[in-house]
Amino acid sequence: xxxxxxxxxxxxxxxxxxxxxxxxxxxxxxxxxxxxxxxxxxxxxxxxxxxxxxxxxxxxxxxxxxxxxxxxxxxxxxxxxxxxxxxxxxxxxxxxxxxxxxxxxxxxxxxxxxxxxxxxxxxxxxxxxxxxxxxxxxxxxxxxxxxxxxxxxxxxxxxxxxxxxxxxxxxxxxxxxxxxxxxxxxxxxxxxxxxx
Numbered sequence: 659x660x661x662x663x664x665x666x667x668x669x670x671x672x673x674x675x676x677x678x679x680x681x682x683x684x685x686x687x688x689x690x691x692x693x694x695x696x697x698x699x700x701x702x703x704x705x706x707x708x709x710x711x712x713x714x715x716x717x718x719x720x721x722x723x724x725x726x727x728x729x730x731x732x733x734x735x736x737x738x739x740x741x742x743x744x745x746x747x748x749x750x751x752x753x754x755x756x757x758x759x760x761x762x763x764x765x766x767x768x769x770x771x772x773x774x775x776x777x778x779x780x781x782x783x784x785x786x787x788x789x790x791x792x793x794x795x796x797x798x799x800x801x802x803x804x805x806x807x808x809x810x811x812x813x814x815x816x817x818x819x820x821x822x823x824x825x826x827x828x829x830x831x832x833x834x835x836x837x838x839x840x841x842x843x844x845x846x847x848x849x850x851x852x853x854x
Contacts, residue, residue: 661746661852662720665713665736666695669727669753670760673697675771678726678750678840685848698732700777702786709736719744722851726750727813727835728760731792737801738792746851748803751810751835754821757788759813799824803850805843807833826850 664686666679673679674695686693694712698705709732713721722745725733730752737747753759761784769775796802804827806818812835819829828846833839 660720661689661691661722663692663713663716664694664721664851665709665723665733666693667709667723667725667729667732667736668695668698669725669729670756670763671767671770672726672729673769673771676726676836678837681840681844682724685844689852698729700779701783702732702790705732706735706790713742718742722746722748724748724750724847724851725752726837728753728756731756731787731790734796734802735790735792738797743797743801746801746803748805748847748851749822750805750837750840751807751813751815752804752818752822753813754817757784757791760784760787796822796825800826803827803847805837805847806830807835807837809833810835 666682668674668676668679674697679695683693683695696708696712723733723736730749733747733749736742737745764779764781766776767779802822802825804822804825806815807830808815809832828843
């Protein structure tokens, strides 16, 4: 596939300043790709509206989306839209049921990369997450690459593996939720995104 466009979606409380987002931005620049990594608002509905506006006009083939944690859930939602079923998608320790998992985080929160940045996460946001649910079965698992760490301290790797069964990817024996060893696994991920 001749990859021309790449979208990166960060996780909950994260940002385009995360190590993974910055690494993918650098790789995209090396490849000469159109790259977008928006700061996503706390509202899932607003986040998906923002993304839809940013990728409007992107090609049906030759584009890809990467998402980490909650961003992996969002990436799956985007990739399962009929207009994007020719895209490749990579998910990094993806959230499978974020409405369930984030219901206990309602309140005033801070961003990981900027503790001065506070935002409100509300019951309405949880309801929006529940309403966003992608299809129970992926339309074409061969379009997905899943990087799953057994050492993830926040999400259950077995649930991720079941959700992305049949997908290309890697299950790491250790690592962590943030994939601090991400650089070690970049080559197979980018080869997947660019393979014919």
